[in-house]
Amino acid sequence: MMKKTWLALSCLALALIVGGCGGSSSTSEGDLASDTQVADTYNGDSAVDGGYDGVSPDLQFPPDSADATPDSTGEDGSDAPSPDVLDDATTSDAIDDATADSTDDATSDGLDDATSDAIDDATADSADDATGSDAGDLGGDVFVPQPSDNVIPNGDFELWSDDLPNSWLGEQNNISSDQVSRSQSGVHGGSSALVLANNSDAHKRFTTAGLSLLGGRYQCTYWVKGKGEIRNAYYDGDFSSYKPAGYYQIDTTEWQQISYSFFLAADTNGTFELIFSVRNTDSAAGDLQIDDVFCYREPNLCDTLVCESWETCDLAQPQCKPNSGYCSSDTNCFTYEECKPDHICGLKAGRCYGTADCDVNGATPKCDLSTHTCVAGDPCGDVSCSDWKSCDPSDGKCKLQTDRCDTTFDCTGQKTACDTSTHTCEATEHSSNIVPNGGFESWSVYDIPFYGEHLIPDDWYGLDIPGSTEIDPQYIVQITSGAHSGSYACQLIDADIADRFTTEAFDVPTGTYSCSYYVRGHGSIRHRWYSLAGWSKFFPEIDVDTDQWQRVTFKINGNVTQFRFIFYASYTQADKGHIQLDSIVCTKD
Secondary structure, three states, X not given: OOOOHHHXXXXXXXXXXXXXXXXXXOOOHHHHOOOOOOOOOOOOOOOOOOOXXXXXXXXXXXXXXXXXXXXXXXXXXXXXXXXXXXXXXXXXXXXXXXXXXXOOXXXXXXXXXXXXXXXXXXXXXXXXXXXXXXXXXXXXXXXXXXXXXXXXXXXXXXXXXXXXXXXXXXXXXXXXXXXXXXXXXXXXXXXOEEEXXXXXXXXXXXXXXXXXXXXXXXXXXXXXXXXXXXXXXXXXXXXXXXXXXXXXXXXXXXXXXXXEEEEEOOOOOXXXXXXXXXXXXXXXXXXXXXXXXXXXXXXXXXXXXXXXXXXXXXXXXXXXXXXXXXXXXXXHOOOOXXXXXXXXEEEOOOEOOOHHHOOOOOOOXXXXXXXXXXXXXXXOOOOOOOOOEEXXXXXXXXXXXXXXXXXXXXXXXXXXXXXXXXXXXXXXXXXXXXXXXXXXOOEXXXXXXXXXXXXXXXXXXXXXXXXOOOOOHHHEEEEOOOOOOOOOEEEEOOOOOOOEEEEOOEEEOOOEEEXXXXXXXEEEEEEEEEEOOXXXXXXXXXXXXXXXXXXXXXXXXOOXXXXXXXXXXXXXXXHHOOEEEEEEEEEEO
């Protein structure tokens, strides 16, 4: 009879603090949702292991998407001085876009965001000039914008709540609310104007709330007075460059009009924000006051062009163009391809992408990739494979030999662990598997605090906090027949919502690991892990209703300590033996 030496004092302390070991913990994973998750990369499994009702043949989990960092440190670089070009209020286009454009991306002043200019305005301008859209002339009719055409909500700053303008201060705004105020004297129009105060050399962004705008060219004007520096940009998932390349130097008590234009290559879905960048304002001169921001979209031929389902209208040109992966003629395809009736590029007769496109039993079984033509010769004649692979003449590619592997995902039989040093599939208990007793081949009688003596698998029933095992040890049963591999498997019985079943803590060396486990029975199962790096995400719950062993695959990243696997079996039923686990494997790629 054995006793778990790690329980003596820790469980006494645990009993005093949380009311006992092994029972339901008052600190759940939900309480730790803010913990840093284990960085992981998940990969699917290409092999199919045979399906059963309610579960896909080989369950896979995709990677989490990485968080985007929209704004980087490149914005606050030094600025080239800009001309003080401000006409009076009688000039409708006070600052000509051509002047602003000429000082745009061509001037390298370190002002652009790290994401740079996703759609170069110079390119957009040249495309617009080609179609006459900058002149506002489509078919000879000049478009005169009306007040209702303004796409900027509350551009006249007449609506305020809690001393802040409605429909402004978007996600990309970084000017503080105490630097934003309202002026109700000497305004340009209506009864209110905006005041922005930023006395520092570092610019601050004042932005609209997120807007949904149609793609196309937009023309904007606004009125400004006071003293300071100002420029404009926009955000649509990326930051544009600023116009002008430097700043407009404002030092006037009279309202002056500034013009700004931009081009959106595609529609935005609540992501567009118009940006006012300000710095070096002078409070003695009223800082910078802004009023009557007006932006309208110029008409575009794409508004009337009707494209096919496989086409999209190119706003910059404008004309219908094939979507990615589609073609309108052979000129959209490679020389060895032709545009098929479904508007997808396909091989011309006698041409090939690879040997698989040639007739292995014919006179020309090999693909000459220099000409993409099927030729005579041995498909494997110039193919060199590693010693655990061999060339398949049907496609001239190297394939794994029997019982050889690149990762554990290639080991689909009873040998579940891939020893990547030899590229051979090995038994679950092989040293390449970092999961202690992952095959449940070793069991001993332990004295479990508050539960007494029970037969449980060695290296399991972890009581490390957080993540301690909760399941009553009497519901952990040794299966002596029909194991997936080896002599034993582990049965979990839980008629209700799952209690945790956890390994003891172990360290995972640096590297990426391919993992799998096998499950059968009737109920549901899910898993996650915890280490000193934090909690992983919860993997999807899997409904199980089969007598056949089913494989689940996933990946983990190493270089973590105090790692423990946690399994949750729920609503198990006796008709198919509750939930049974076996062959839990993680091997380094």
